[in-house]
Amino acid sequence: MGKRSRRKRLLWRKLRKEEAAPSEAVTAEQPRHEGKKHGFFYETYSKHYKVLMLFTLFLLFASLGFIGIKYAMTGVWINKDISLAGGISITVLSEKDLPLKEVQDFFSGRHTGKEFTVRKFSSGDQKGYIIETGELIEGELRSTAEALFGKLTKEQLSVEIMGSSLGKSFLRETGIALLLAFLFMSIIVLITFRNLVPSLFVILAAFSDIVCTFALTQLLGIKISTAGIAAFIMLIGYSIDTDILLTTRVLKREGGTVLDRTLNAMKTGITMTLTALVATVIGLILSKSSTLSQIFLIITIGLVFDILNTWLQNAGILRWYLEKHGKT
Amino acid sequence: MGKLKAIFTNFRVIILLVVMLLALVAINPAIETKGLLIGGVAMNSSASIAGIQVPNPATAPRSRERVLAINNRPVNTVEEYRAFVTTLEPERSFTIKTTKTLYRLTTKPLLRRTALNETELRTVTEYREENVTTENGTVESRLIPYNVTKEMPKILEEVIGTEDIGLRLYLAPDSNLRKGLDLQGGSRVLMAPEEKVTQDQMDTIIENLKQRLNVFGLSDVVVRQSGDLSGNQYISVEIAGANEEEVKELLGRQGKFESRIKNQTVFRGGEDITYVCRSAECSGIDPQVGCGRAADGATWVCRFQFAITLTPEAARRQADLTRDLEIVSQDGTKYLSEKIDLFLDDQLVDSLNIGADLKGVPTTDIAISGSGVGTTEQEAVTNSLQEMKRLQTILITGSLPVKIGIVKADNISPALGSEFMQNALLIGVLAALAVALIIFFRYRKVAISVGIIFTMFAETWIVLGLAALIGWNLDLAAIAGIIVALGTGVNDQIVITDEIIQGEKASSFISWKQRIKQAFFIIFSAYFATVVAMLPLWFAGAGLLKGFAVTTILAVTIGVLITRPAFAAVVERLLKK
Numbered sequence: 061m062g063k064r065s066r067r068k069r070l071l072w073r074k075l076r077k078e079e080a081a082p083s084e085a086v087t088a089e090q091p092r093h094e095g096k097k098h099g100f101f102y103e104t105y106s107k108h109y110k111v112l113m114l115f116t117l118f119l120l121f122a123s124l125g126f127i128g129i130k131y132a133m134t135g136v137w138i139n140k141d142i143s144l145a146g147g148i149s150i151t152v153l154s155e156k157d158l159p160l161k162e163v164q165d166f167f168s169g170r171h172t173g174k175e176f177t178v179r180k181f182s183s184g185d186q187k188g189y190i191i192e193t194g195e196l197i198e199g200e201l202r203s204t205a206e207a208l209f210g211k212l213t214k215e216q217l218s219v220e221i222m223g224s225s226l227g228k229s230f231l232r233e234t235g236i237a238l239l240l241a242f243l244f245m246s247i248i249v250l251i252t253f254r255n256l257v258p259s260l261f262v263i264l265a266a267f268s269d270i271v272c273t274f275a276l277t278q279l280l281g282i283k284i285s286t287a288g289i290a291a292f293i294m295l296i297g298y299s300i301d302t303d304i305l306l307t308t309r310v311l312k313r314e315g316g317t318v319l320d321r322t323l324n325a326m327k328t329g330i331t332m333t334l335t336a337l338v339a340t341v342i343g344l345i346l347s348k349s350s351t352l353s354q355i356f357l358i359i360t361i362g363l364v365f366d367i368l369n370t371w372l373q374n375a376g377i378l379r380w381y382l383e384k385h386g387k388t
Numbered sequence: 389m390g391k392l393k394a395i396f397t398n399f400r401v402i403i404l405l406v407v408m409l410l411a412l413v414a415i416n417p418a419i420e421t422k423g424l425l426i427g428g429v430a431m432n433s434s435a436s437i438a439g440i441q442v443p444n445p446a447t448a449p450r451s452r453e454r455v456l457a458i459n460n461r462p463v464n465t466v467e468e469y470r471a472f473v474t475t476l477e478p479e480r481s482f483t484i485k486t487t488k489t490l491y492r493l494t495t496k497p498l499l500r501r502t503a504l505n506e507t508e509l510r511t512v513t514e515y516r517e518e519n520v521t522t523e524n525g526t527v528e529s530r531l532i533p534y535n536v537t538k539e540m541p542k543i544l545e546e547v548i549g550t551e552d553i554g555l556r557l558y559l560a561p562d563s564n565l566r567k568g569l570d571l572q573g574g575s576r577v578l579m580a581p582e583e584k585v586t587q588d589q590m591d592t593i594i595e596n597l598k599q600r601l602n603v604f605g606l607s608d609v610v611v612r613q614s615g616d617l618s619g620n621q622y623i624s625v626e627i628a629g630a631n632e633e634e635v636k637e638l639l640g641r642q643g644k645f646e647s648r649i650k651n652q653t654v655f656r657g658g659e660d661i662t663y664v665c666r667s668a669e670c671s672g673i674d675p676q677v678g679c680g681r682a683a684d685g686a687t688w689v690c691r692f693q694f695a696i697t698l699t700p701e702a703a704r705r706q707a708d709l710t711r712d713l714e715i716v717s718q719d720g721t722k723y724l725s726e727k728i729d730l731f732l733d734d735q736l737v738d739s740l741n742i743g744a745d746l747k748g749v750p751t752t753d754i755a756i757s758g759s760g761v762g763t764t765e766q767e768a769v770t771n772s773l774q775e776m777k778r779l780q781t782i783l784i785t786g787s788l789p790v791k792i793g794i795v796k797a798d799n800i801s802p803a804l805g806s807e808f809m810q811n812a813l814l815i816g817v818l819a820a821l822a823v824a825l826i827i828f829f830r831y832r833k834v835a836i837s838v839g840i841i842f843t844m845f846a847e848t849w850i851v852l853g854l855a856a857l858i859g860w861n862l863d864l865a866a867i868a869g870i871i872v873a874l875g876t877g878v879n880d881q882i883v884i885t886d887e888i889i890q891g892e893k894a895s896s897f898i899s900w901k902q903r904i905k906q907a908f909f910i911i912f913s914a915y916f917a918t919v920v921a922m923l924p925l926w927f928a929g930a931g932l933l934k935g936f937a938v939t940t941i942l943a944v945t946i947g948v949l950i951t952r953p954a955f956a957a958v959v960e961r962l963l964k965k
Contacts, residue, residue, distance in 0.1 A: 151804060215802065216801065216803070218798075218804050219798070220799070223796060225795070226578070226795040229620060232618065233616045233618065234925075237924035241920070241921035241923075245920055247920075249913075252913040252916075287864075287868070290933055293921055294868075297872065297914070297917065297918040298875065300914055300917045300918075301876060301914045304917070305910055305914075308906065308910050328882055328883060328886040332883070334826055335878045336875045336879070338822040338826060339819035339822065339823055339871075339874075343871075346811065346814060346815050346818065348808060348811040351864050352815075352867070
C-alpha cells in the first residue's frame with residue numbers, strides 16, 4: 061500500500077466532502093466548475109474556443125496587413141517623434157492661455173515650410189506648451205517663442221535637440237534591441253518548457269501582442285519615441301508573464317480537464333493583468349512627462365491585447381493542440 | 389500573536405528587514421538640512437584662493453561640504469546668498485562658515501587692463517641659477533630670485549566692479565539619492581567625433597573636455613564615453629544645474645588657445661601646434677637643471693620641460709616677434725626679455741620664459757619649460773610633473789585630434805525637473821492604492837493587500853538604497869525601470885498567493901511544497917525572460933537607455949531574491965491554518 065496512496069485516498073475523500081459545501085471567498089475555484097455559476101461566459105468560452113482563437117489570429121493578420129499596406133502606400137511604416145526622426149522640441153512654462161491652433165499657426169507663420177506640433181500640459185502650479193518641429197536652429201525657435209510668450213528665463217524654457225542622423229541610428233539601435241530581446245526571450249521560453257510546440261504558442265502570443273499594439277498606435281497616429289520602443293520591450297516581459305503562467309499550469313498540473321486548468325490559471329492571470337492595467341491607466345491620466353505618457357499608453361494598449369492573446373489565442377491553441385493529441 | 393512571531397522570526401523576512409535597514413543608512417534621509425550645498429568653485433576666484441575646494445563628486449550628497457553662515461548670519465536659501473553677493477564691494481573681507489571649517493575671503497576687484505603707449509621703469513622678479521655653499525659644506529645649485537628694472541609698457545588698471553567670488557551654491561540635499569538631469573534640471577550634451585578615433589584619441593578627447601569644464605569648477609560633471617550596437621562612438625556630457633548655452637559654448641568650440649608675446653599672438657592651439665610630446669624621451673624634469681632649493685632655503689623647485697612642434701608659419705611668427713627682444717643673461721640660463729603668455733579662452737593660464745636661442749630663429753621644435761615647487765624634493769618633483777601635465781593638456785586642448793560635433797543637446801529647467809519628480813511620486817502612490825484595492829477585491833483579506841503594498845514599497849526602497857550606495861543617478865529611465873520591476877513584482881506576488889491559497893484548500897494532487905516550487909518556477913522563468921529582454925538595451929542607443937535596462941534588471945533581481953521570497957514566507961504563515 062504505502063503512505064502515498066493512503067494520502068491520495070484521504071484527499072479524495074476530503075475532495076468529495078468539500079464539493080457539497082459552498083466555497084469561501086478566499087479560495088481559488090475547485091477543479092470542477094458549476095455551469096450555472098458562470099453562465100454565458102463559461103458556455104461561450106468552453107464551447108466556442110476555436111472561434112475565439114481564430115478571432116485573435118484574425119486581429120494579428122489584420123495588424124500585419126495594416127502595417128504592410130501603410131508602408132506600401134506611404135513608404136513609412138512607423139510614425140516617429142523627434143527622438144527618432146531628429147528635430148527640436150522646446151517646453152515653455154507660461155501663464156498665457158492660448159488655443160493650440162493659434163500657437164501652431166504663429167510658429168508656422170514665422171518659419172515657413174516647417175511643420176509644428178503643439179501640446180499643452182498643466183499641473184498644480186505650472187502650465188505650459190510643448191512645441192516640436194523638424195530641424196531648426198535653436199536660437200530662431202527661441203526668439204519666436206519669446207515673441208509669442210514674452211521674455212523667457214532659463215527656468216521657463218527647456219530645449220531638446222536631436223540630430224536626425226542620431227535619430228535614425230536610435231531607431232535602428234532600439235529596433236535591433238527589440239529583436240534581440242524577443243529572440244533571447246524565446247530561447248528562455250524554449251528552455252523553460254523543453255517542449256517545442258507549447259513554447260511556440262507562447263512566442264506567438266507575445267509576438268501578437270507587440271504587433272497588434274504597434275498597429276494600433278500607428279492607426280491612432282501616435283508618434284513613437286525611443287521611450288516608446290523601450291515600452292515595447294517592457295511589453296514583452298509582461299506578455300510572457302501571463303503566457304508562462306498559463307502554459308505552466310496547463311502542462312504541469314494534473315487534475316481536471318485542460319479547460320478547468322485554463323480557467324483556474326485565468327483567475328490568477330487576469331488579476332495580474334488587471335493590477336498592471338490599473339497602474340498604467342493611472343499613470344497615463346496623471347503623467348506630465350511625455351516620455352512616461354507614451355510608455356504608459358503603449359503598455360495599456362499592450363495589456364488589453366495581452367488579455368485577448370493569452371486567454372483566447374494561447375489558451376485556445378494550446379487546448380486544441382492537447383485535445384488533438386488526446387491529453388485532455 | 390503567534391502568527392506575528394512566526395512571521396518575524398522567519399529568516400527570509402529577517403533578511404528583508406536587514407536589507408531595508410541598510411538601504412535606510414545608504415539613503416540617509418534628512419528631516420531638516422541647514423545651509424547650502426557647494427556645487428562648484430571657480431578657478432582663481434576669491435573662494436578658491438581662500439581655500440574652498442571643488443567638491444569631490446564621489447562623496448555622497450549628504451556628506452558634501454555645505455555653507456552654513458556668512459559673516460555669522462545663517463544662510464539657507466539661494467536668494468539669501470544672492471542678496472548678500474549684491475552687497476559686496478571690492479577689497480572687502482568676510483567669513484564663510486561651512487560644515488568643515490571657517491574660511492576668510494577677500495573680494496577681488498574687477499579690473500580692466502589697458503596697455504598704454506607710454507613706457508615706464510618697472511622692477512620685476514626673475515630667477516637664476518647659482519651655486520651656493522650650504523652649512524654642511526656641500527655645494528648645491530639653487531634658483532635665486534633677483535630683481536630686474538627695465539622699461540615696460542604702462543598699464544592702466546581701472547576698477548569696474550567686484551569680481552564674482554566664484555562660489556556656486558545649491559539647495560542642500562535631503563537624501564543621498566542623486567537626481568539625474570530629468571529630475572534636477574541641467575544640460576546633457578551628446579557628441580560624436582566626425583571620424584573614427586582610436587581609444588587613445590578618445591581618452592585624449594575626454595581629458596580635454598574635462599579640462600575645459602574644469603574652468604567652471606563644477607563638481608557634478610560627468611563626461612563619459614559610450615557607444616551603441618553599431619559600433620558608433622559617442623561622448624556624453626552631463627552637467628547638473630548648468631545652463632545649456634554655457635555648456636555648448638564651452639564644448640562646441642575647438643577650444644581657444646593662444647600664446648602671446650607683448651600681446652601679439654605667436655601661435656594658436658589647433659592650427660599652429662602639430663604635436664605635443666608626452667613620452668619620456670622629450671618630456672619630464674629638465675635633466676640639465678633638475679631640482680634645487682629656492683632662495684629661502686626651505687622650498688624646493690624643479691624645472692620641467694617638454695617638446696612641441698609648430699607649423700612653419702607659427703615658427704616664422706615667433707621668429708619675427710622675438711627678433712627685437714633683448715637677451716637677459718645670467719649664469720646658467722639665458723632668456724629673452726619678454727615672457728610668453730599662454731591664454732586659454734582668453735584667460736591667462738601661464739607665463740613662461742623664452743629660451744634665448746629662440747631669438748629671431750624660426751624653429752618648429754620648441755621646448756616649453758616651467759617649474760613646480762614643494763616642501764620636499766619629492767613633492768616638488770610631483771608638483772612639477774603635474775604642472776607639466778596640465779600645461780600639456782592645455783596645449784593639446786587647443787588641438788583636439790579630431791573635430792567633434794554635437795549631435796544631441798537637452799536642457800531641462802529645474803522647475804520642470806521637480807515637476808516630474810512630484811508627478812512620479814503621485815502616480816506611484818495612487819497606482820499602489822489602486823492595486824491594493826484590486827487585490828482586496830480578489831482575496832477579501834486586508835492582510836494580503838497590506839502585504840503586497842508593503843512588498844512593493846520594500847522593493848522600491850531597496851532599489852533606491854542601492855542607487856544611493858553606488859551613486860547612481862535617478863532619472864526618468866530609472867523611474868521607468870522601477871515601474872517595470874514593480875509590475876512584475878505584483879504579478880509574482882499574485883502567483884505566490886494563489887498557489888498558497890490553493891495549497892491551503894488541499895484540493896489538488898500535488899503536495900504543498902511542490903506548489904510553491906511551481907510558483908517559483910513560473911516566477912523565475914518570467915524573471916529570466918525579463919532580464920534577457922533588457923540586456924540588448926544595455927548596449928544599444930548610445931547608452932541613453934542603459935539606465936532603464938540596468939535599473940530594471942537590478943530591481944527585478946532584488947525582487948526575486950529578497951522581497952518576493954519574504955512575501956511568500958509571510959503569506960504562508962498568515963494563511964496557514
